Amino acid sequence: MQTISNHSQTFRATYGPSKPVDITAIKKKIQEQLDLYDKVNAKSGAENKAAVSTIPLGVHSSFQSFDPWPISMTSAKGAWVTNVDGRKMLDLSMGFGAMLVGHLNPDVTEELKKILDVGTLFTSPSPISRDAAEILCRRFGIDQIRFTNSGTESTLYAIRTAAAYTKKDGIAKIEGGYHGSGGPLMVSTKPPLDKIGSPEDPTPYVPPTSVAGEVHVVPYNNAESLERLFKKHASTISCLIMEPVMENIGIVVPDEGYLERVRELCDEYGVLLVFDEVKTGLTAGPQGAAQRLGVTPDLICLAKSIGGGVPLAAFGGKNEYMAAVSDGRMNHLGTFNGHLLGMAAVKVIDRIATPEKLAECESYNLQALNRIGEIIKEYELPAHSVGFGVKGCTTWSEKPVRNYRDYKATDFDIAELSFLWSINHDIMTPPGLDEQWLISFAHGQAEIDFQVEDFRNFAKYLRS
Numbered sequence: 355m356q357t358i359s360n361h362s363q364t365f366r367a368t369y370g371p372s373k374p375v376d377i378t379a380i381k382k383k384i385q386e387q388l389d390l391y392d393k394v395n396a397k398s399g400a401e402n403k404a405a406v407s408t409i410p411l412g413v414h415s416s417f418q419s420f421d422p423w424p425i426s427m428t429s430a431k432g433a434w435v436t437n438v439d440g441r442k443m444l445d446l447s448m449g450f451g452a453m454l455v456g457h458l459n460p461d462v463t464e465e466l467k468k469i470l471d472v473g474t475l476f477t478s479p480s481p482i483s484r485d486a487a488e489i490l491c492r493r494f495g496i497d498q499i500r501f502t503n504s505g506t507e508s509t510l511y512a513i514r515t516a517a518a519y520t521k522k523d524g525i526a527k528i529e530g531g532y533h534g535s536g537g538p539l540m541v542s543t544k545p546p547l548d549k550i551g552s553p554e555d556p557t558p559y560v561p562p563t564s565v566a567g568e569v570h571v572v573p574y575n576n577a578e579s580l581e582r583l584f585k586k587h588a589s590t591i592s593c594l595i596m597e598p599v600m601e602n603i604g605i606v607v608p609d610e611g612y613l614e615r616v617r618e619l620c621d622e623y624g625v626l627l628v629f630d631e632v633k634t635g636l637t638a639g640p641q642g643a644a645q646r647l648g649v650t651p652d653l654i655c656l657a658k659s660i661g662g663g664v665p666l667a668a669f670g671g672k673n674e675y676m677a678a679v680s681d682g683r684m685n686h687l688g689t690f691n692g693h694l695l696g697m698a699a700v701k702v703i704d705r706i707a708t709p710e711k712l713a714e715c716e717s718y719n720l721q722a723l724n725r726i727g728e729i730i731k732e733y734e735l736p737a738h739s740v741g742f743g744v745k746g747c748t749t750w751s752e753k754p755v756r757n758y759r760d761y762k763a764t765d766f767d768i769a770e771l772s773f774l775w776s777i778n779h780d781i782m783t784p785p786g787l788d789e790q791w792l793i794s795f796a797h798g799q800a801e802i803d804f805q806v807e808d809f810r811n812f813a814k815y816l817r818s
């Protein structure tokens with residue numbers, strides 16, 4: 355059988371045959387963990403009950419809501435958060451990557467405090483926002499950039515820029531890919547399997563409340579499918595938007611050569627390539643995923659890690675495409691764009707996110723991945739490990755996951771048990787069943803040991 359290797363800058367390790375885990379036993383353990391959840395997270399439950407009267411689901415982003423109820427936090431410092439139940443938890447979510455440099459990083463707070471003597475919002479140009487733009491252009495190897503306030507805005511403006519430049523309205527995206535909550539981009543984010551047709555040439559799934567327009571969907575790691583799509587529809591497709599490494603269905607890394615072929619096809623068919631680096635960005639390495647993986651997009655979307663925990667995002671790219679913004683073919687607007695807290699964050703993150711510091715975090719991440727891998731082997735668990743930059747995950751399938759359909763074939767019961775276990779045992783991972791961790795500037799040996807020991811205890815529990 356032909357083995358497909360992943361891009362050499364990414365990490366994926368499989369561990370050979372596993373022993374099955376009895377589903378009845380898993381269901382029983384899920385119930386055990388739910389009972390424990392009631393006890394150790396009771397005040398979070400009460401807080402959620404109070405919050406739902408004024409806030410839908412009691413959260414300000416539906417992604418923060420999960421069953422039985424989300425954990426309510428009171429403070430955060432370094433790699434740790436404290437919840438209303440008084441428990442200190444190791445944060446492995448780190449604001450979905452936005453807290454790459456750690457909670458209340460002293461360099462960041464100092465710079466943010468300084469800006470409070472200067473102003474918070476000019477809604478006018480400033481040397482401060484020019485400086486921040488120059489910093490990011492230099493780092494990410496792009497000609498021009500515009501600031502926004504969220505990843506959602508950045509991806510929407512990027513696809514509009516592509517439409518303005520190419521004079522085409524359609525877009526292509528990857529099945530299972532999440533790019534924020536804009537109408538066309540919600541198509542096939544996590545679509546139901548019974549509505550999406552063939553894995554090779556998927557049927558786009560438009561969620562009931564989205565206004566989508568022309569959206570085509572292709573599987574990740576399948577350049578042949580992309581070529582078939584472009585052959586038929588490139589005349590109406592402005593861009594392909596994709597995460598270079600998928601980070602919303604666990605972590606799914608590109609096959610060797612896949613992204614290079616995507617680049618060639620986009621060039622051949624006159625379709626712009628937009629990399630959504632909202633999640634990868636600095637978590638992928640000092641200059642982001644595109645440069646690390648060696649494939650240059652036409653437009654790039656940035657958010658989370660570039661802002662040190664304040665709301666900041668951006669989109670940018672080559673002069674030729676950003677000219678659509680300059681000459682008004684694509685009108686980009688926003689009251690808070692270029693707000694000074696964000697600009698201060700860019701400056702300080704640029705100073706502290708050195709290649710050395712990121713390499714140190716990455717080596718801790720590799721340590722976690724390798725030690726967890728040893729435990730997976732020892733307990734013969736149906737799992738494998740995936741990582742990129744400072745992020746990692748345990749995926750509950752023996753076989754590598756190369757696209758959304760593979761992801762849907764992973765074991766969601768064990769994933770749910772693992773998620774509940776982690777929370778009950780003082781570890782926060784992002785909500786949902788595609789748990790992934792981030793090793794921030796504030797995680798050190800003690801935190802890695804805590805994480806790995808927790809996984810060992812979970813493995814023992816699973817086999818008990």
Ligand SMILES: Cc1ncc(COP(=O)(O)O)c(C=O)c1O
Pocket residue numbers: 450503504505506507509532533534535597602630631632633657658667
């Ligand atoms: C890949 C990707 N793109 C876009 C977004 C949207 O970003 P935001 O939540 O800042 O709107 C997200 C959010 O998680 C994301 O993961």
